[in-house]
Every structure is written in structure tokens, then in C-alpha cells.
Amino acid sequence: MNALKLHRKLDAIWSSEPGWRGWFSTVNHSDLGRMFLGTAFFYFAIGGILAMLIRAQLATPHSAFAGEEVYAQLFTMHGTIMMFLFAIPAIEGLAVYMIPKLLGTRDLAYPRLTAYGYWCYVFGGAMLLFSLAAGIAPNGGWFMYPPLTGPIHSPGINTDFWLIGITFVEISAICAAVELTVSILKFRAPGMSLDKMPIFAWYILVTSLMILTGFPPLILGSILLELERAFGLPFFQADLGGDSLLWQHLFWLFGHPEVYIIFLPAAGIISTVLPVMARTTLLGYGWVVAAAVALAFLSFGLWVHHMFTTGIPHMGVAFFSAASTLVAVPTAVQVFAWIGTMWKGRPELHLPMLHILGFFITFVIGGLTGVMVAIVPFDWQVHDTAFVTAHLHYVLFGGFVFPLLAGLYYWLPLFTGRQRFFKLGEIAFALVFIGFHGTFLAMHWVGLLGQRRRIYTYDADAGWTTINFLSSLSSFILAIGLALVLIDILMHMFATVRGKRNPWGAGTLEWAAMSPPPSYNFASLPVVRTRDPFRTDTDLAERIAKGEGYLAKPNGNLRETLTVDVASGKPDYVVRYSANTRLPITLSAVTGLFFLSLLLKIYWFTPVAVIAIAIVTWRWVWSSGSRNDSGLVSVAANTKLALAETVEASPGWWGSTFLLVANATFFGSLIFGYAFLWTIAPGWPPPQWLEPWAPELLAGTGSAIAASAFIRMAMRQNRNGQSPQSGCLLAFAATIMTAVSLCSLMLRIPDPTGHAYGATLLFISGYGLFHTLLSALMLAFLSARISAGFVSPQRKAAPAIVRLWTDYGAATATVCLVISHLPAWLT
Amino acid sequence: MSDVIRILFAPLIWLAAFSLIYGLHGLGCASDMAKSETTIGDNIWPVVLILAWLIAIGIQIVVIIGFRQTKPHLAFTGQVSGILAWTALVATVWSLFPVMVMTGCT
Amino acid sequence: MFVGSAGIFILVTILLAMSFRAKRSNSSETTLERAWIIGLGICFTMTVLAILLAYGIIAGNRLTASHSEDAVKVSARADRSGWTFSYDARPGHATRDILHIPAGQNVTVSITTGDVIHSFWVPRLAGKLDAIPGHVNTLKLRANEPGTYAGRSAEYSGPGYLGNRFEVRSHGADTWQAFLQGELD
CATH class of the missing domain: 2.60.40.420 (Cupredoxins -  blue copper proteins)
Structure with a gap:
């Protein structure tokens, strides 16, 4: 088969529906990556306009431009949009688009999930956008400190938009993180061992793991605050045994890793682009990987440094101050590895390189002011002044926007297959650079003079007028620069001539695909032997196109790719994807109804939405798999691999594992919150502990353990060729027994609106009940699949997945029951 | 997968030790065990914290030694996990050092 | 603190600028790693941070409230x-x-x-x-x-x-x- 014929055949299998209809049914990662990026930049523009309005208000003293209430909405939404609707989705979009191409494979691990995440982002973002347009946007600052945002001081719907909208958007971050993790670990070109992975993939892997462990505390915090607002459960009310400091802990437990979740992918772009610009390879690949991992871990030991002024004990502050300074070391290792790379090679000043230089200058300043605020006495002075605002913009704009623009300009020729023509990009860069530094150097200055952040105006005699005016003026230069970038990119997409393949002479696999890349990425999967295979092997692209690699023969109309062993990169098994479908958008719309019912307080509808979600999910999962055993699949001349449904460690199992990691972090944060309230909050012990009741405890924990045992029995039956139905049904019955025990517990809890103890206990047992019912639903599903003939001794993937969830449900139910009964026995 | 776990292993222990000792410190302060600002002798709590810190350092050293005696699948994993084991040791010493120089809950 | 920060900033800028000059002797990858990553990235940074942190803790101790009786x-x-x-x-x-x-x-x-x-x-x-x-x-x-x-x-x-x-x-x-x-x- 020649290259053109192969292309036509593969394209027919992989491409989305033509026209605008395709947007709603596509599951292709290139389409969705572009859609993610487009939407993210749309929000960047909105957030930018809000920033302009803020600067317009502050340009002169006693400005009558925006009133206090409008100004509060402006700065809250600016921060919220930039953090949650621009930065994170932009990273997801770039990673979703690039990762399969960098790894030499055809798609991400779960194409339908990519689409689901995207639509959750769109619908959740739309909620916030609506609130902004209607003038009822959140107004308590982007970190939403209660009690200001609690039911007493913010009774309006504004705060609910934030809590519910952001939680909805967060689903997309979790989905993307799970699938990027599994894709990077398993979905790579044959032969690509861990040490031959492109450095960008390492960064995205680390970032994804951070999202999985960093976002759950925020989701928990949002749910707790919404429960307090909607149903009066007093988690954050000091007079009822709650504590507003709990919110600060949960928020910053997310918030500080978030800074690195944004920075690490940007660093990944630099580590990818900079060596190419310097015509060499990255200095100290292993060191850089280690630095990224170290940074990820250390960033979880920093959260309290946002709370230095809350009166936390001195030793605790010292721990976090020490850890905060330490985090500078892996950052410095990366910065010096990059400068060393430039010394090693011959750097050329192309446009991406200009943005990287912009990054260096800006980020080093941001890092240095960061070390300053890590020093406690200094922080006590500048905390909550414009100095801190300026510092965080240096870190985020320097550490994220400049690298992102570098990456965008670097990969533009790949996205479009065209070459840049005008010098507009250089002019835009100059304006952005000058405008940015003008704006925020001035803000450092005025912050040191004592201007607080978030004030909507100031007196003419404060001596800040000139500086603020300079800052506002520069911010408009910055805005013009960014608008030019947009124009430049649009011109590039629609007006310029076709360019040659791989214009930068890069060595990574994405350049070996056609530009713009086809729906299937690679006509055949290349065998990888070095870290940049395309550098030394220049006719690799032709051989891939001609089908001289793995999976070159299209199999019917099946979308096929293969997975590899995590460490060595040896081919493992073949994966078959589902084709274009509207299930993802349907499911996210139904999920949206669930969130909407909470927002509008139409609570009778909430259970209806939950059932609808369960039904759509059931259909989603039902549609994959087969009823017949099939043999091995031929993937290359003399290599045959098994199908995913015949292994226990299937993609579904991997995904479930990482989703449960996130889930366990959520549960861990919940337990932390319980312990925190108990030990730190004023107003404890509560007026009344839960009465221990041994039969409930024994029935609950006993049946939980039994469920785990019975699902194992089902798997053993299946392995031995017997029907696993009896084991599965016994496990189901045991799970129902656990659920009954938990219900009984929930009914006996002391008044949850009267004290945070009851509220916390209600939430913990509700969490346990939810997971128990989830296990029950999965066991029912498994039982139906067994009856329908989807499970056989050979097709054993499904029971292994259900076992994971059953075990998790059993474990959490047990913990819930034990910690509910414990306090009364202890005291 | 064992390679990935090996890479994450030492920093995970640091994170656990850091959280645990911070938690112990908070617990001590909350339960009046360390409320009074006294020297070692009257008050057991600083000693508990220092002991926990020393144990955490000891575990990190054991991890470094253990890594030297086992070989992962890839030489690369050995390099990265080695660097991270040392990082975790330094982080344990550095970030928890305040247990030595400070006392009390103010 | 500002002098120190300015010094580090100037150092980084000079190192960046110098990377663009015409090329010099070919040092091996290991030598470069040792100089840039271990030398500058780790040793230099740790020294600066240790000094800063010591200052911070001492100054912080001085500033925090102690329940002196005469206050x-x-x-x-x-x-x-x-x-x-x-x-x-x-x-x-x-x-x-x-x-x-x-x-x-x-x-x-x-x-x-x-x-x-x-x-x-x-x-x-x-x-x-x-x-x-x-x-x-x-x-x-x-x-x-x-x-x-x-x-x-x-x-x-x-x-x-x-x-x-x-x-x-x-x-x-x-x-x-x-x-x-x-x-x-």
C-alpha cells in the first residue's frame, strides 16, 4: 500500500464528522486540543479586558469609573478567569494536542473522556460568564475567604456561581489529568522507554499527578462552603464549632501546588524549545526530570506560607518558611540547566527564543521577590499589598504566558503547516515585554509605599497617583501587544504560504507527522531508539507515512493503537477506541443540569439529574467490549499482541487507579479537616457525641470486608472457567448491607446544623454512602455484563476494574464507620 | 511501574514526615501538652518532635543505602531516584530543622 | 536584600548574554553538568538560601510576641x-x-x-x-x-x-x- 492510499484509508477511519456537526461528536485529541486552546484564549481575552478595567479604575485617584461593588466583581473574576478558565485549560489543551504526537501514538488513552472534560469546561465556564454579564459575579476575591463568602455576609447568588461553576470546570482538569497520566505511562511508540521520553511528556506527567493530588482539597473546600451556604452546615462558622481557617488550609493546599501546576508545563515548553533554538540537546536531562519531580513534591509543603499573617504558631511558620526557600533550589537547577544548554549550543534569536528570554528576565525577578516574601518578617510588611500582586504576576506571566507564547510560536508551523511571513510577532513581543514590566514594576513600587491590594480607589495625597498612572498606561501597551499576537496568529492561520516540514530542525516525533497533522497522527507507529529520533534519522517521516512501522494495516474500520510497558517501552497490548459519538456532550450536559439544580436551588431535580448521569454513564461503558473471545492481533511483521479487554491491567484499570488516587486525596483532606476542626477550632468538644452502636459498626465493617472478599471470589471463579455471577451478586448484596449501615449512621447523627461536628460527620458518612452505592452500581453493571456474555476467562478486564472500586468503597465505608464511633469511646 | 514508584518513593516519605511532624506539632499545641513555654525536662513535646525528626532523617538515609544496593530496570531511573533520594534527605533536614531551634506554640 | 537580589539578577542576565557570543572550547556534557547544575544550580543557591533563612528566623523570633510581664x-x-x-x-x-x-x-x-x-x-x-x-x-x-x-x-x-x-x-x-x-x- 502506498502512502497516499494508506492516508485515505486511515483518514476515513479516524476523522471527525465534517462541518460544525463534527465539533459536537468529535473525540479526536487534535480537534479537542485545538478547541481547548481556542476556548482558553477566549477566556484570556475576557480576563485581559477585566484587567484593563481594573487598571482604568486605578489610573487616577477617586475615579468614578467603576463603583466599589463592580470593582469587587472585576478583580475577583479577573483572578478566577485567569487561573481556572485560562491557565489550566490552556495547559490541558496544549498537552491534549501535543502529547500523543510527541509520544508517537495515535490518540490519548480515553478519547471520549477528553471530549467530556472539554464540554464540562465549556458549560462550567459559561455559568461564570453568565454571572459576569448579568452583574451577579462572585465578589469576595478569587480565594473566597469565609466568613466573608459565607451565608451571613454574602447571601447573594454571586458566591454560588464561583463554588458551583469552578467545581464543574474542575471536572475537566481531573479528567485531563487522569488521561494524560495514563497516556504518558502507557500510550507511547514502541521502544520509547522512560529515559527516551520527550522532556515535555515528563513535565506533563508530573503536572498531571499534581492536579490529581492538588485539586481535591479545593473541590472539598468548595463543596463544604456550598453546603454551609445552602443547608446551614457550619463548617466555617466559629460560633458553631467551625473555623474559617479550615478554608484557608484547604484552599492553599490546592493554591500553592496550583502555581507549580501552571509553571511546570511552561518549564516543559522551555526545556523542549530552548535546546532546538540553541541547536543542541538539553543539558542534564536526568537532573531536569529530578528537579521537576522535586519541585512538585516541595510545592505541597508550602501552603501555609500564604497564611503567615494568620497567627499560626511560630514553629509551624518556620517549617513552611524553610520549605518555601528550599523550593528555589530545583527551580534554580532548571534555570541553570537552560542557561548551560545555551552555552553548550549556538542560540539563534528566532521569535520563540525572544519569548524565552522574556521569560528568563521576568521569571528571575519574580523568583527573587518570591524568596523575599518567603522570609517571614518581610512578608508581614508586604502581605496583601500591591507588592504581592505584582510578585504573583511576575511569576505567572513570566513563568507561564511568555513560555506559552514561545511554545505557540514554536508549534504554529506544525498546527498549520504554514510559515510566518510578517515581522508582526517581533513587534508584538517588544510591546508585551515593555508593557508588562512597566505595569508591574510600578505595582511593586506602589506596594512598598503601602497601597493595599483590592482597594477600589485612593486619595490624591497618598503620593501614588503618578505611579498608578504609569502602571495603567503600560498595561494598555501590554494589551495592544497581546492583541497584535492574536492578529499575528490569525494571519498565520489564514493568510500565509505553506511552509516546509520541521522548520526548526527539531528531533522529536511530532515533526515526523504531516503538518498540519492528520486525524490519525502517524500512518504507522515508529520504533524509537533515541531521545530525539527525528534528528539523526531524517527519512523517518517517509517511512512512517509508507507504513514501515507498527499497526500499518488498517483493520476494518477500527481505530487501533498500542500500549507499551511503563519502564522499558516494549509493546504491551492493542487498544481499540470508540468512534465519533455525542455521548460525551450529552453526559456533560446532564452533569450541567445537576450543577444547575444546585445553583438555582431546585433540589427536587438534583436526584433526577443524578439518575440521568448514571444512565448515560451506563450506556457509555456498556458500548465498549465484545461478546466473543478473539485471538492475538498482528501489529507488525512478526509481532502479535493481545487485546486490552483480555488483560487485568487494562486502560480502564489504570485510569481507575489514578482517579482513585485523586479520590483518596479528597478523602484524606476530609479526614484532615475533621482532625483540624477537632483540635484547632474554637467551640469544641461539641455538646453531644454520636452514641456508639456496636451492631451498626459490626454489620457495616463486616459487610464491607465481605464485599471485597466476594468480588475476589468472582474473579477466581472467572479464572477457573466458572460463571462469576454468584460471587458478583454476593458482593452486591454485601455492599447493600454496608449502605444500610451507613444510612442508619446518618440518621443518628447529632444536629448537623447545630455544630460543625455533626455537619462533618454527616458529610463523611455521606461520602462513604456515595462510594458504597457506586460500588453497588458497578457490581450491578458487572452482573449485567456477565449475563450478556461480555466476561469470559479470557476477557477479564472488567472484573479487575470493579474490584478496585469495590475495595475503595469498602475501605472508605470502614473508615467512616470507625471514626464516627471512635470519639465517644475515647472521651 | 516499579520504576515510577522508585522515583517517587523518597520524596513521598519526606512529604509524609513533613505532614506528620507538622501535625504532631499542631496536636501538641492544641492539647496543652506543649502549651507552657518551658525547657526540655518539664515538657516532653519538643523531645518527641526532635525524635520524630531524627527518625525521618534515619529513614531517608536507609532509603539512600537501599537504592544503592538495588538496580532498577533502567540506569536512568537509578540516576533520577538517586538524585531525589538525596533531595529528600536534604529537604528533611532543612525543612524540619526548626524543631531544633524553636520551642513552644507562640 | 535588594542589593543581593539585584546582584543575582545581573549575574543571570550576564550569563544569558554571554551564551550568545562566538563559540569556545568544547567541554564535555559531564563537565557542563557539574558546573551549571551542581555548581550554580545547587551549591550557589543553597548557600544564598541558608543565609537568608537564618536571617529570617532570627528576625522573626525578635518580632513575635512573647508574653513579657511588663508589656x-x-x-x-x-x-x-x-x-x-x-x-x-x-x-x-x-x-x-x-x-x-x-x-x-x-x-x-x-x-x-x-x-x-x-x-x-x-x-x-x-x-x-x-x-x-x-x-x-x-x-x-x-x-x-x-x-x-x-x-x-x-x-x-x-x-x-x-x-x-x-x-x-x-x-x-x-x-x-x-x-x-x-x-x-
């Missing part, structure tokens, strides 16, 4: 429209938006709030400390000279945040006694 004790209670101050040495008396203290003596301020989170900040006297519902934080401050010092809340507290200010008046021995005896409000 004058006052309380501050914030709400969304201002601050109410009360005095251990003059029970039953409270002042609104004006805190009276004696000059040249240590003062500990017990800070709390009646509604949302605020932050007590008198830039010329001490760093800021939050007022958190259900908690009491203590801040040590000292004004050496009699005079008036501007103070403000420094944690966003919703509408009215801008105007949430107060004033610290530090008195000489005579006027302070007069205040304590109730001859001065």
Missing part, C-alpha cells in the same frame, strides 16, 4: 466598619478607631474580630496580623516616640474595606496616665 496589654476587635480597642489597665473603657498606647513601652495587642477576617496593620510600628473569628492573635509593638501612626485593615473584607482604617496614638508618660485615669477619652 501593656490592649485588645483590638475588628468589624466591617472599623476597630474597637479596649485596655486592661482601664477596664470598661473602649475607644473606637483610635488606639492609645504609651510611648517607649512594649505593648501586646490581642486581636480578634466580630464578623469577617480583617488584618491589623500599622506599617510604621509592626507587621500585620489577621483578626480571625474565634481566634485571638497577639501582636507585639512599640512606639518609641509620642505621635500618631496610621493603621488600616489589610485583608479584603467586602464593601467598606477601603475606609477600614484606624489610628494609633502614642502618649508620653503624663498623657498616658491621664488617659488611664479617665481624664482623656
